[in-house]
Amino acid sequence: MKVELKKIQRRRHFSDDFKRSVVRDYEKGYATVSELGREYGIQRAVVYRWIYKYSNYNKKSSVIVEMKESSTKKIKELEAKIKELERIVGTKQINIDYLEKMIEIAKTELDIDIKKNFSTPQSNGSGKTKKK
Known part of the structure; x- marks a missing residue:
């Protein structure tokens, strides 16, 4: 039984x-x-x-919408990525400013024109040259 x-x-x-x-x-x-x-x-x-x-904040007919942990974690990861990218962009801008200053110094003090001059004709590169 x-x-x-x-x-x-x-x-x-x-x-x-x-x-x-x-x-x-x-x-x-x-x-x-x-x-x-x-x-x-x-x-x-x-x-x-x-x-x-x-709750003091919620009314009876309102609905509570709460972000899940994965959403908050994803937001934090994206914010960290944005900070990293902003840091990289800042570093790149510093490098660009440095190189532009070096080009300017090369032109004024050493009389070397590094920037491309659009009025000069293009070179033929490594093509065959005509013999005279």
Whole structure:
């Protein structure tokens, strides 16, 4: 004879102060809803319910849209990439300014014209030259 055992669901009760502290952590940006759920072992739907009930910022008919961790991580990576590219562009601009100054010095002090002069005819390159 088999005995069927039913699993007893444990039901936890949280104080209003605890719920308000979780909502406060969310509002201050200390953690996302998912992080709070994992930290306290609470389902996200429960955390959202508490936010709707105890939040000072959310109205009853409004919907909370929260960026996922991957989105925030991607934004941070893109911001880091932008900073790196700005640094590279700055370095390149310094190099360009340096080379332009060197060309200017070569022209004024050494009387060497390095810039291409458009009035001179093009060279034939390594092509065959005509003998006279």
